[in-house]
Structure formats: C-alpha cells, structure tokens
Amino acid sequence: MDRTPLLVLFAIAWLLPTTLHAQDATAPATQARSAAASPGLLFDTLASRYGVRGDDEIADEAAQKARIVELTHALPPNDPVRSARLDAYRCITLLDGPDASLSRAETGLAGRPAQREPLVRMEYLMCKAYALFDQGNRTDYIVPVNEVLRLADRRRYPRLRSGALFLRSFNESDQGRYAQALTTLREVLALDRTREAPNATLRTEVMIANTFIDLGFNERAIAVLRALEKNARAGGQSGPLQMVLERLGQAEEQSGRLDAALANYREAAGLARSQGGHDSHASLMLRIAHVHVLAGRLDDARSAREEADRSLFRSGSTEAMRARRGYLDARIALESGDAGRAALLLPDVMQRLRDDDQPQPLVDALDVQARAYRELGQWRAALDAREEQIRLRTQLDQRMQREQARVLAAELALSRETADKLRLLRQTDAQRLQLQAAKREQRLRLIAIVLLALLLGAVAGLLLLTRHRLRGARYDAMTDSLTGVVSRRYLLDHLARMLSDRHGAALPLSVLAIDIDHFKQINDRFGHAVGDEALRRVTEACRRALRETDEFGRLGGEEFLAVLRRTSLAHAEHLGKRLCEVVAALTMDDVTPGLRVTISIGVAEAAVNDEGADKLLLRADAALYEAKNSGRNCVRVAPENQAGFRATRGG
Template structure:
C-alpha cells in the first residue's frame, strides 16, 4: 500500500485558509452556505462552477499536484449554487476525494451518499467518480483485496460507456491494486488498456500517474533496469516542473528498488534525499513515508539505533495526522531493529502486533519478511521448534513468491505478444478504412469528368495491372531471397540483415538485444532412420511449434540444415532465457504420429546478449560458443 499512501498528500492548511477567507465551514455547500455566497447571482456562480469542475475532472487534473487539486475542490464548494441538484451531484462525486476526510469511515459514508444521489439522477460519470472514492476508503479500511473488488465494479460500470477517460482511471486504479497483490502481468495489461482509453478520450500525451504505476510494476516484477531508467528520468523531469510530490515519490520508489535489488547503501541515499525534499517543501507525511523506507535500508545495513530513530519520527508524523496505514511496516521494522540489538522478546511483541495487519492487507512479501525475522528471534530465544516452523513458512512463501515472479514475467511476455498482435490488426483495419475513404474521395473528385475519367480509368487499370504484375514478381523474388523455402521462416540472409539493424537500433536506444542459436539434437539420426522427407517434416513442425512460443517482435530464421536463430529485440538475458525455456519445452512436447509416435525431438540452445561494441559476427560467435557448451553438457538444454 505504500504508493497509495505516498500519493495521498495533506492539504489541510490550504483548505482551512480557503474556508476562512470564504467564511464557510469545511462541509459541502447547501442551504446553509454563507450569506456572501447565497446572495451571489445563480448564473455567474453556475458558470464559474462549471469552469472549475471541468478543470477538476479534465485530463489536466491527473497531472495536478494535490495542493492545486484540493484548492479547486474548495473553490467548487464555495461556487456551488443553492438548490442546484444536478451540480450538487457532480460536486459530491469529486469532493469525496478531498483531504478534508481524515476519517476513512466518514469518507466512505460520504462517497456512498454521493453514489446514491448520482444513481438517482442517472449520472453515470458521477457514479463512477464516487465509486473511485469508495476504492480508496475500502482499501484503507479493509485492505487491497476488498478494494480490488470495488475496482472491478468500477471497470464493469464504465466498460461499455462513452466515459473513456474515467474508464482509463478505473483501469489504472485496478492495475495498481493488482500490482500490489502480485498480479503484475494482469496489472500491466490493465495499464495498456488504460493508455488506449486515454487515447480514445483525446488525451494525446502520457499520463504521469499511469507511467509511474507501470514503472512500479516493472520494479515489482524484477525488471529493475527498466524501472530505474524510468524513475531516474522522472526525477529530473519533475524537478524541472517543480512537482515536488512526484519528485519525492520517484525518489522513494528508487529507494525501494535499490533495497530490493540488494543495494541498501544506494537505497539509504535515495530515501534520505526524498526526506530532504519533503521537509524543504513542508510535506511531513511524505517525509514520514520516506523515513519508513530509510529505516528498512538502515536495518539491512545493521544501523539499528538509526533505524529506530527514523521509525520514531515517522510514527510521530503519522499519529499527528491520525494515519494508520503504515502500522504494519512500522511494527515489522521496529521488531527487526530491536532484534538486531539483541532485544528479541520486545521484537516478538512487535511481530505479534504486525502479523494480523499484514495478513489483512494480503501482502505476501511482507508476510515472508515477518516469518523470516520471527524465526531468527525464536532461534535466538532457544525456541527451536517454533523457529523451524517459521523458517518453513518463510521458505514456502519465498519459493511461492519467486515462482510467481517467474510466472508473471512469462505471462508478461505472452501478454505483450497478444497486445502487439491486436495493435497490428487494428493498424491493418485502420489502413483499410483509410484506403476506402481515399477511394471514395477520388471517385467524388472525378464524377464531373465522367468521359475523361473513363479514359483515365482504363489507362489506370492497364498501368495498375502492369505495376501489380511487376510488384508481385519483385515481391516473389524478394520473398524467395528472404524466406527459407522449406520452413517458411526467415532465411540466413534475412536474419543477418535483421541482426545488423537490431544492433544499430540497440546502440541508439540503449535497449537490450539477445540472440538464441538452436540446433536440433541427433537430427542426422532422424534423416538416416526415417528418410529426408521425414526430416523435412520434422523441421517444418518444429518451426511451427517454436513460432507459437515467440513474441510478435521476435524473428525466427534458419541459417543451416537443422540450425536456427531467434532474434529477441528489447529482451535482456533473463527474458531471453525464459523464451529459450519455452522453446525447449515446445520441442520436448512435439508429437509426430505420422512419422513415428515414439519419435522424440530435442534441441540445444545457446544464448548471448549483445554488448555495446558487438558486431553480428562477435554476437553470433558467443551464441555459438554457448550452443557448443549445451551440446557438450549433454544436449536438450540451454546454456549462455
């Protein structure tokens, strides 16, 4: 839940200043609104209300700082015309997001009432916005699992409506909750759908909050390189925009990234910088969130007294604002710091308090950390049986988490393939539609020149036929040159050209590139036993099975008799190894009953990731060396 906490900033002082200057209470404007507002003419107030409301719900609101957003909510409260039920429904649907709601139970009750009024008025957009409020309050009160159900309802409510921007926000929120629950591939799919919804709503730029969640999800899936690239770039960009909330958020995320990837010293520096920025811009809650991360890094570095001091400062700031969302981590980290000082009984007390809070939120990674820490303290206290039980719980959870991360990475590759396939199909349909439009316009232009058009049409038909014939001939020759005639995958010439282009692109964009070199094991035996026609059938069937396992941007080519290459663009070594494992499994499960039901095909695979100074020859040489090791180590395996 750390991101939810980080993104909900405090603007109480600003709200009080605005309330004092307008002479009204911090409640929604109703019949009891102050006289100065009540006597204002209805039409000007309505017009001003509509203008501010458009800012609050418009695309720009998603990139506003919380202070600016809160200030507009307070303006709406003052500008709301008396007795205007339509605008009151609209107002309530956004005012439920105000920082005025310190008590989440009160905020939830207000959101429920806002939704009830919106439903009675038949206002779908306001219902959706009120449901968005429910998600946040339910998460704070009942945990991320229940909040995910609320997000599902919001997506279902808006899916077939014209509210594209609101659907994009719903998908972003559901994706963030899926990410917190460990469903990273599903989260990224929701984020991709959210981007499409924002585009459909006419928003032609990237939404910063959405891109932030995408980067966080990459962090959680273990793609630290990609996540670090985003956060580092975002810190610089947000400093230029002077959006200090986001600068703090990005620095905190960098801190968690460094801590999770085994670099607590860099994590400590990032958290410390976040605290410095937060204090300089009077953001005590943001500083408190960063101190929780700092304490985790300090525990990892063995700085237990410093960690306890950081946690005490964070706890005081949260209590001053009656915030309890971080209680689970405060207790867990306090226990770890006390255990580091040898105070294991006190540590066990903190773990006992933290356990139900972590279980309620459903964060399996935190639960694994608790079991590991508690096992160490049980062992130090001489409770061998209980220590062993906790170690077993930790080991089971950790194995499950690592397996899930690998599964999520694999699912992500599959989802990326599906997304690319849909994008290609959409592009094809748009191109066909544009072609038809162009044809219709051409017909309209020549309608007044029917005789001339007829002659030109005949001439055009003749020229077109000649051009098509020439193009088909050229395309046939090019296809023959660039396609392997037996397997219909890329030829050696095509693969070599593709690798050279991919190396140049990787050098320009700094994106990873990896090649797989595959060689069918004992293929000569297949030819000798079943004949060359059967060998050709094996090659065709194997390439079909492999193609089904590749992403849309991966290129498979044949460079020799039974030797093949896969070019994996934008894939690092770890991602390419997952692809190689899938190719290995696809080969092992290949069934060839028409040749011999007992025939088993196997392959060896060598993997090489491109280095900055690689040429095609040097990259292939390393892949070939890896393939040789795979053959030498017994075949039917992957080596790098």
C-alpha cells in the same frame, strides 16, 4: 507491499488539477465568452480539471478547500445536477474522513441526479471506491469501480474510465496478478495520452514502474524511473518527483545498491516534509531506517525510526504502518543482540501482515523470527519459522515466475502481432520489402527463443535457490553454531538409530560423556569470549583425536558426547584417555597466557538387552560424575548395571 500511502498520494493528486490542456491555455478569451453565454460551462471546466484524474499536482488540504470555494462560486443557481457534482467533489476529497465520505456517497447515489445522470453517478461511485479503499477494505472497493467501468465509455468519459482502471490495477496487484495490472495500466496510459494529460500520464508511468518492481524487473523499473525523474526535475514538479524518487529508491534497494537507495529516499523525504505530507514522510523515514539496518548502521536506523514516529504523531498510524514499525523494531533488536525482544515483537507484526495479506513482508518477518529463535536456542521454533518462510517464499517465487512468464508472453505476442501487421501492410511492396519482413520475423523468433531460454534459466535458478535455502535450514537445525559440530538433537537421534540397528553383542556400541573441567571458573575469570574459544579448541582437538566413524557433538554448555560404533568398553576407555591427554596438551597462550584446559570423561557400553539411549546416557553421566569426584582430568567406566544420575554437576 502496502499500497495505502501510495494510493492516497495518487488520489489526492488526481483530485486537484491546476494545469489545463495545451489547447485550453491558448483560448482564455473564448472560454470567458462561452462562460458568459452559458453559466454552467465554467463550472464544468473547473470540475473536469479538479475531479478524478485531473491533470494537477496540488495535494494539500488548504488547496482542496480553495477549489471547493471556487467551484461553489461558479455553480449556477437552481442547478441540481451541478450541485450534485459539487457534492460529489467534496465527497471525493475525503476531507471529512472516509466514513463521512462513504455516507455522503451512499446518499448521493440514492438521489435523483445520480439516478438520471451517468456522470453524477460515476463521480459518486468513485468517491465510494476511494472511501472503501481508505478504510482498508481491499475487496469491496472494486465493486463501484467495476460499475464505473461499465458506465464509462472511453470516448465520452475518458477521464473517469482512466481513474477507475487505475484503481482496478491496485486490486489486481494486491491479488498478485501483476501481468494483468501491467496491461490495465498500459490502457490507462493510452487514455491519458489521448486526452493530453501530461501530469496524469507521469503518475501512470510511475505506477507502471512500480509494477515492474513487484514483478522483480528492477532494471526495467530503474530505466523508466530515471527518465521520469529527468522530466519531473525539468518541470519543477515536486509531487511527481517525490513519487519517482521513492519508487527509484525501492528498486535500487531491491537491487542491493543501498547507498543509491538511501540518497533517493532522503531526497523524497525532504520533499514530503516540505509539502506537509506527514504520512509520506513517515513511510520514507521507515524505508531509510530499513536501509540503515541492512547496512549495519543501527544508530542511524534508530534515529530515522524516531523521526518517523514524530511524523506519525501528527498524522496518525494505520495498521499497515504499525506492522512496518514493529518489523523494523524487531529487526533492530535482533541486530543489536536482543533476540528476546525481537521474538516478543514479531507475533503481533506477523498477525497484522497475515490479516492484511502481505506475503512478502511476512517472509521477511519469518526470517527475522527464525534467526531470533536460533539465537535464543529454541531450535524447534526456529526450524518451524524457517520452514514456513521457505514454503511461503517458494509460493511467492512460483507466483512471480508465472506472472513474469505472462508478461514476457504478452510482450512477445504483441511483438508478433506488430510484425504480422507490418507484414500485411507491406505485402504489396516489391520483393525487397518482403525479404525485409521475413528477416524481421526471423529476428522476433530469435528473441522468443532467447526470452524462453532466459525464463527457463530463471526458473532453474529459483529452484536451485529454494533447494539451497532448504539445505541451509536443515544445516542450522543439525549444527551447533558455536563449535560447528552436530547439535544435541541430531546427536541423540543418531544414538537412537545406532542402538536400534545393533544385532546382539556382535556389534558393540559405546559412548563418551565429556565435560570441560572448571569451565564456569574460566568464564567467570577470563570472560565468555575466552570460554567460547576454549570450547572451540577442545572441540577441534577431540574431533582430530577421534576416528572418522565416530560421531561427536555438543549437548549444551561445556558438555559433549561421542558415539563410538563397533567399540568395546575397553577400547572406548582407551580412546577416552587419549582425548584427556590431547586436551591437556592444548596450549591457549595466544588467547590467555597460562590458561590450560582439561576434561573429565565417563564411559559406558550399551548393554546387550536392548538398552535405550536414556539409560545408556544415565550410566555414562554417572561415570562422568565419578571422574569429577576423582580429581578430574581422568576417565571412569560405568559398569553395565550401574545406576544413579545427577541432574547437575560442578564445573
């Protein structure tokens, strides 16, 4: 999942706090007197409110600039340390872009205030981490984060430690270490609650719910998010409400509740537009378009896609956003019947996803690619794409199982640890309390068994699902999608095996090359829908007339082939005449009154002298051509040594 828009939204929200802690709001007079006594106290108070993980929701550029002006007015003269902190704040806002902020951070870290004061150094390090992340550098940004964590004691610098841990959780999630990310976020949550920062706490809880979504625990995520939605609405907090609604929509979409997901996405998009968040609005409109595609509403999907483009025109587009747009365009094209356009769009999309290491969107793109190639009749390419998708999906499922097991194990260990502590505290109680502790431990063990059983069931279910997908991919490659009979590839492989398994003339083998007469005229006169129905009717009639031991399949177009094991030439000719009679007797009045269909058949028997499949088919095709020239609706037999083959034949 692409996390850049999410981090940017959170980062901006951290930077601009407006709500003081409860105790700060009760003592304005005391603060004013202290500020008069100490000129730097007002600056320190404002810098703590507006800096990393500050408890505010203001997220627009004008507010950031106003905060810089306010901090500048509060800056004491001739104070290099606080001047450096003001410079670090300007850096953290990224108002001049990530490149400029990265340069400012490097310069600040080399200065004397950052060398002497840990607080100044940590604020520049956080600026560097934000700038690297905003540049799309998903590896180097963790280096300054780890240095902040080394310097930031949880008692002296809880705000900066919370911010660094928050960024580290993104890195852990990007690596697929969701269980560790959840542990990190819970530590952030404890810090936020300790320092009484309700808005920062809410943002952390949103990220915990987001991690539940990554883990596949959608119902957990929905329960958390609905509680947060209620609090955000009660507090009139539009910024947190937008984040909550977007995550809630994502959880509902993954759970298959598309109408609920659409309602949440639309409300979140309205909030993003009202706040001028063009990136967020564009991202939400792409989510809305995807839901419309899933629901089959392609016109609505195109409309939402165009609105996303209008927002991106104002804000610019990242690589991740371009990949999302490309995938959506390919999906819409495929669902609209334009498989060729979908196949052209997907390679660039998939390369971007591989470069950005986004396996789950890549799985979705591979699914669309396999379907597009199948529609285009490129069976080999379709099978390759499907096999890659299944392989990658299996890897993701296995990783998800490991992470889910770790989360459940950690929760179980925490439950046991809690039980052990309670038991130790109550050891001095009476026998009644000891008995209650024993019963509690028994319940926890039962929970462990239930959780283990659920985990084993989930593993078994995922294995069965993977097996089912593999079987489906093989079936698609071996079956003709229109008629339901075996495909050309399978049929030719089967014929080659039958020829190689023969042992002399004791096991005769014959083939019937079948072609529907005047099929092009049927298509031209009555349309392709009638032609497709004619193919299906002829297929079904032939399958019923042939024996269970015969293999019957479609070579392409109106051409079919029947492989008759242990069948002599005379018997094969008899079967061919029977097929002609059965097909000629078909009625298609329910499709088109008066329409009749006939077939021509060429019969050939495999020679004794190890004749290959190609030569056998050439002789059968030559006999078929002779049947066409003899007036159609008839059977002609190919002599053993007959040569000649027409690459094309009339209908």
